Amino acid sequence: MTSPHWRLILNGKSAGDDDLRAAVHAMRERGVVLDVRVTWEDGDAGRHVAEAIADRVGTLVAAGGDGTLSEVATALAHCDLQVDALPTLGLVPMGTANDFAAAAGLPDAPLSALELVAAQPAHAIDLLRLEANGRTHWAANLASGGFGTQVTVETPEGMKKLLGGLAYLLTGLSKLGRIEPVEATLHGPDFAWRGGFIALGVGNGRQAGGGQALCPDAWVDDGRLDVTVIPELAGEVAATLGTVVSEGKIAALDRVATRARLPWIEIDAAQPLVLNLDGEPVEAKHFRIECAPGRVRMHLPADCPLLSQPSR
Numbered sequence: 634m635t636s637p638h639w640r641l642i643l644n645g646k647s648a649g650d651d652d653l654r655a656a657v658h659a660m661r662e663r664g665v666v667l668d669v670r671v672t673w674e675d676g677d678a679g680r681h682v683a684e685a686i687a688d689r690v691g692t693l694v695a696a697g698g699d700g701t702l703s704e705v706a707t708a709l710a711h712c713d714l715q716v717d718a719l720p721t722l723g724l725v726p727m728g729t730a731n732d733f734a735a736a737a738g739l740p741d742a743p744l745s746a747l748e749l750v751a752a753q754p755a756h757a758i759d760l761l762r763l764e765a766n767g768r769t770h771w772a773a774n775l776a777s778g779g780f781g782t783q784v785t786v787e788t789p790e791g792m793k794k795l796l797g798g799l800a801y802l803l804t805g806l807s808k809l810g811r812i813e814p815v816e817a818t819l820h821g822p823d824f825a826w827r828g829g830f831i832a833l834g835v836g837n838g839r840q841a842g843g844g845q846a847l848c849p850d851a852w853v854d855d856g857r858l859d860v861t862v863i864p865e866l867a868g869e870v871a872a873t874l875g876t877v878v879s880e881g882k883i884a885a886l887d888r889v890a891t892r893a894r895l896p897w898i899e900i901d902a903a904q905p906l907v908l909n910l911d912g913e914p915v916e917a918k919h920f921r922i923e924c925a926p927g928r929v930r931m932h933l934p935a936d937c938p939l940l941s942q943p944s945r
């Protein structure tokens with residue numbers, strides 16, 4: 634039998650991580666052919682994926698946060714090959730928020746994360762495809778708007794590194810006094826909503842912004858996007874957001890949210906609005922977001938809460 638051939642695409646921010654270095658050596662000692670490519674800026678992960686496909690690598694492992702995962706998944710999705718002919722995808726969570734990894738129940742420790750890639754078969758999972766301003770963007774996890782968007786976009790990089798996910802929370806708290814609702818019209822199959830929202834989530838995965846479970850019931854393998862709209866509620870807004878931030882989030886959101894599960898959704902606004910796509914801000918007046926079903930195959934825990942059919 635030939636040895637498995639993996640390639641690890643590592644966000645350069647974590648290039649000095651000793652645990653990851655030890656984990657890579659441990660997997661090599663167990664017979665995995667594992668080489669590493671490091672990113673320096675946007676676009677590098679995509680180039681490394683193209684090289685890996687040309688080299689017929691069996692498994693790509695993204696080592697980074699949600700942005701790195703999305704960049705690697707995007708490059709796979711852009712490839713002309715059928716999903717079964719593409720390398721499978723693994724994830725070592727090394728970002729700040731690691732929202733996809735947290736919701737998927739992936740282990741934090743690099744060695745455990747790599748062992749999971751070796752032990753678990755890959756499942757076909759969906760991706761988000763977002764069209765805005767004539768451009769197509771892809772993401773693995775979630776598109777968010779309103780409160781969560783500003784929190785993530787405005788959290789300074791140095792602070793993110795120091796405080797981890799907590800930085801998002803602190804930035805969020807400091808903004809509670811000035812939350813402006815975003816006026817928009819949303820529509821999809823048998824779904825229409827119009828008004829001002831303070832938070833919007835269009836999820837393949839469940840959470841964004843460092844643990845905000847905007848789409849708590851989303852599955853990554855159901856061919857649908859989970860949409861959550863949290864409307865402005867005069868008088869209750871501050872109380873609602875206070876609870877969202879300070880407690881377990883889901884209970885508070887459930888009381889006021891409109892939810893739908895859709896194959897696609899369009900969002901229109903009179904003023905440009907920003908959607909945060911796994912860390913990438915996209916500003917437009919019109920968005921179309923589609924679910925691209927089963928677009929990549931990913932190694933996930935056996936009991937992964939994001940899988941509707943874990944044993945498939």
Ligand SMILES: Nc1ncnc2c1ncn2[C@@H]1O[C@H](COP(=O)(O)OP(=O)(O)OP(=O)(O)O)[C@@H](O)[C@H]1O
Nearest residue numbers: 645672673674675697698699700701728729730731
């Ligand atoms: N060597 C590097 N140094 C700094 N930034 C980098 C480097 N390589 C890539 N990047 C940038 O890092 C961003 C992706 O970061 P990633 O999402 O992996 O981490 P994060 O933002 O800490 O994680 P999370 O989204 O989970 O909070 C991309 O914008 C990419 O261009």
